[in-house]
Amino acid sequence: MRKVVLLGTGSTKYGKLNVTAREAAVLAAKEAIEKVGISNRDVEAVFVSNVFGMTEKQGHLGPIIAHSLGIPYAPTFTVETACASGSTAFREAFVNIAAGFYDCILVVGTEKVSHLDTITATTYFSYGSDFAFEAVNGASFPGLYASIARYHMHKYGTTEEQLAAVAVKNHSNAIHNPKAHFHKKITVEDVLKSRVVASPLKLYDCCPFSDGASAAIIASEEFAKKHIDTLIYVLGTGRASAPAALFNRENMASIISSKLAAEQAFKNSRLTHKDIDFMEVHDCFTIAEVIAIEDMGFCKKGEGAKLAEEGVTEIDGKLPVNPSGGLKAKGHPVGATGVGQINEVYEQLLGEAGKRQVEGATTALTHNVGATGGTCNVLIFRRGD
Amino acid sequence: MKEENLPSIKELEEYVRQGKLMGFKCKKCGHKEVTPFVYCPRCGSSEVEVVELPKTGKVVTYTIQWVAPERFLNEVPYAWCVVELDDGTMVSGWIPFISKPEDLPIGQKVRMVKSYKPGVYFEKVKE
Numbered sequence: 001m002r003k004v005v006l007l008g009t010g011s012t013k014y015g016k017l018n019v020t021a022r023e024a025a026v027l028a029a030k031e032a033i034e035k036v037g038i039s040n041r042d043v044e045a046v047f048v049s050n051v052f053g054m055t056e057k058q059g060h061l062g063p064i065i066a067h068s069l070g071i072p073y074a075p076t077f078t079v080e081t082a083c084a085s086g087s088t089a090f091r092e093a094f095v096n097i098a099a100g101f102y103d104c105i106l107v108v109g110t111e112k113v114s115h116l117d118t119i120t121a122t123t124y125f126s127y128g129s130d131f132a133f134e135a136v137n138g139a140s141f142p143g144l145y146a147s148i149a150r151y152h153m154h155k156y157g158t159t160e161e162q163l164a165a166v167a168v169k170n171h172s173n174a175i176h177n178p179k180a181h182f183h184k185k186i187t188v189e190d191v192l193k194s195r196v197v198a199s200p201l202k203l204y205d206c207c208p209f210s211d212g213a214s215a216a217i218i219a220s221e222e223f224a225k226k227h228i229d230t231l232i233y234v235l236g237t238g239r240a241s242a243p244a245a246l247f248n249r250e251n252m253a254s255i256i257s258s259k260l261a262a263e264q265a266f267k268n269s270r271l272t273h274k275d276i277d278f279m280e281v282h283d284c285f286t287i288a289e290v291i292a293i294e295d296m297g298f299c300k301k302g303e304g305a306k307l308a309e310e311g312v313t314e315i316d317g318k319l320p321v322n323p324s325g326g327l328k329a330k331g332h333p334v335g336a337t338g339v340g341q342i343n344e345v346y347e348q349l350l351g352e353a354g355k356r357q358v359e360g361a362t363t364a365l366t367h368n369v370g371a372t373g374g375t376c377n378v379l380i381f382r383r384g385d
Numbered sequence: 386m387k388e389e390n391l392p393s394i395k396e397l398e399e400y401v402r403q404g405k406l407m408g409f410k411c412k413k414c415g416h417k418e419v420t421p422f423v424y425c426p427r428c429g430s431s432e433v434e435v436v437e438l439p440k441t442g443k444v445v446t447y448t449i450q451w452v453a454p455e456r457f458l459n460e461v462p463y464a465w466c467v468v469e470l471d472d473g474t475m476v477s478g479w480i481p482f483i484s485k486p487e488d489l490p491i492g493q494k495v496r497m498v499k500s501y502k503p504g505v506y507f508e509k510v511k512e
Binding site for chain 2: 118119122123130132134135136137139140143146147148150151195196197198243245247252
């Protein structure tokens with residue numbers, strides 16, 4: 001297997017965009033190409049992630065994006081694994097580079113949902129779970145995570161205040177992220193008083209519906225050395241599935257695919273938990289950040305909820321989590337999210353993250369979940385010296 | 386999916402409308418689920434049969450939906466719940482008229498009933 005390098009990234013602002021998903025993808029990709037300083041014609045293939053394209057009356061995004069980027073004959077591949085689509089596209093691009101099939105691939109995730117009303121968007125989001133056996137009985141997507149939260153509260157004594165602390169931290173981090181959806185400081189009180197969506201989750205426990213696109217360029221080590229000085233290696237990758245239906249799992253407060261993907265990524269990177277300087281995890285809801293940290297083995301099962309409350313996961317804490325603001329406050333443009341996490345890793349590992357910089361970070365992990373855990377991808381990156 | 390002798394999702398929904406819960410059972414290891422399989426997700430065996438499941442069980446976890454998907458807009462607030470049936474099979478369903486956690490303690494006994502409403506409809510059972 002060849003060594004694979006993250007050459008660079010680009011991203012639109014997350015939030016409400018006045019362009020379509022295909023346009024946002026092109027803007028993010030152009031920024032990445034220019035930042036890295038390669039030619040668009042160096043890109044041999046384009047891997048696209050997008051989930052709700054059909055709601056814009058546009059499928060088959062790959063060739064359209066490639067055409068706009070001046071590489072109309074480059075092969076493309078579009079992937080959908082719900083909210084984990086971005087990191088799935090990235091990991092499969094990694095496999096192609098590692099295998100020696102291509103030297104340079106553009107990965108671009110893109111999403112547009114702001115043209116949908118809340119009820120329609122809520123319904124579309126629930127298509128990522130086992131719709132015929134969960135949503136058909138009245139579960140919304142927040143409702144499924146709310147059921148995970150209640151189980152966690154019942155089994156481990158987690159409180160709504162502890163969950164609120166996750167939202168407060170991520171909003172506070174996003175203030176320093178110019179591309180974040182929200183730039184608004186909130187308090188635990190604000191979260192607790194916000195409108196109940198699906199109890200015990202309230203509006204401020206939930207990520208927003210965002211538009212946005214993020215791009216990443218990855219290449220073989222040999223190609224990378226010809227174009228850039230500081231190499232960020234993709235050291236570990238892990239992917240796994242789990243039963244899409246919540247009720248088919250042994251522990252309803254756990255996402256098994258997270259555990260399996262993290263084990264693989266640690267194994268093939270030959271790193272341990274202690275090597276991770278910070279991580280971007282899938283916090284579509286506050287409870288999701290808590291169980292991500294637990295399931296990947298960064299603390300004992302059931303003890304994740306106190307970390308945000310105690311400041312452990314803040315930017316200057318012992319284990320910084322979601323310095324970007326996470327899905328919660330940076331935003332969650334579904335197909336772009338997994339690539340956006342990699343954008344944060346890139347800026348952090350190069351020391352370009354400004355006021356949200358994790359001091360001295362050289363090694364980072366991303367964790368990206370599809371729906372309630374049907375898919376999970378974990379990636380580990382390390383800056384070379 | 387429509388294997389010989391195995392019901393389609395449409396047929397499973399029809400059973401629910403008649404007040405019956407059907408499940409898939411692995412003849413080899415005994416594993417049961419309401420979600421269709423042709424190889425057992427637990428042991429991998431291809432020996433699958435369809436069985437009728439018990440109608441009573443207890444609530445394992447739930448949410449109270451205040452923002453509902455399209456077909457449930459008129460039912461708010463209600464509980465979407467995960468129920469462990471008396472034989473251990475796990476299912477999801479919903480319970481009407483639940484507005485606060487005190488209305489539905491974890492472990493509450495429930496019974497599936499026939500209803501003109503959508504989905505698997507449960508009622509609380511007094512002990």
